[in-house]
Amino acid sequence: MRLMRTSAAALLLVVGSAGCGVLNTDGFAMPGLRRGVDVPSRVGQVAAAPLGSPALAPLGTGGYAFSMTNDDGSPVTFDPCRPIHVVVRPDQQPAGGAELLLWALGQVSGATGLTFIMDGPTTEPPTRDRRAFQPERYGDRWAPVLIAWADASDPMLGFGVLGRAGPDSFGTNKAGSLRYVSGVAVFNGPEIDGQLRTGDEEKARAVLLHELGHLVGLAHVADPYQVMYDTNAYPLSRYRDGDRRGLERLGLGRCFHDY
């Protein structure tokens, strides 16, 4: 077993690799991993077929990049046969923040076909080395995706940073067994509150779409007219063609029945 980190990028002033805690193992044998201790003891909710289908993306090529890829170049994705559970740490959530988040998750769900389930609030603080399996807090399953509202004093953010997000991967890139099993997104509540209060709702929407794009596996692109550009030069309150092509591919991943 070795520890790997995916890059979790930030929108605006800081572009960095915060990283989220990532389990990475040596394949299906998973030597050294103890079920119920390091990983869930049982396979969770997994359907026979993907729960949804991604929206048909516009024709064209490129305009997107992936955070992680398999050896064959295909993107590492969440398992489309399982719902993605989400908990929210609401401490610095602005007025309208809950609705904004639901809207943005809906955009991601529509573009990818992935299903999100809101499990409710949590008190878990976001950390850079978050474990993807926390049975003491969430029971015998992969930890749900943590979405946290925070302020600039949070170690995951910093002055002027509007958000940061990334998925947690599990598996190995041998035989395409890597998949995302959890993740973290942190949003700067006071900054987004200011945007919402001063008529800059478009910017707030752009921040959430960008970070949730990272959460499901998109990386930055050089095209400033895509949501996944590394700064919001042109606040884009909807995914653009390249973003949508990338999200479509992220919704067409493999289903897993091992963990």
Ligand SMILES: [Zn+2]
């Ligand atoms: Zn980013």
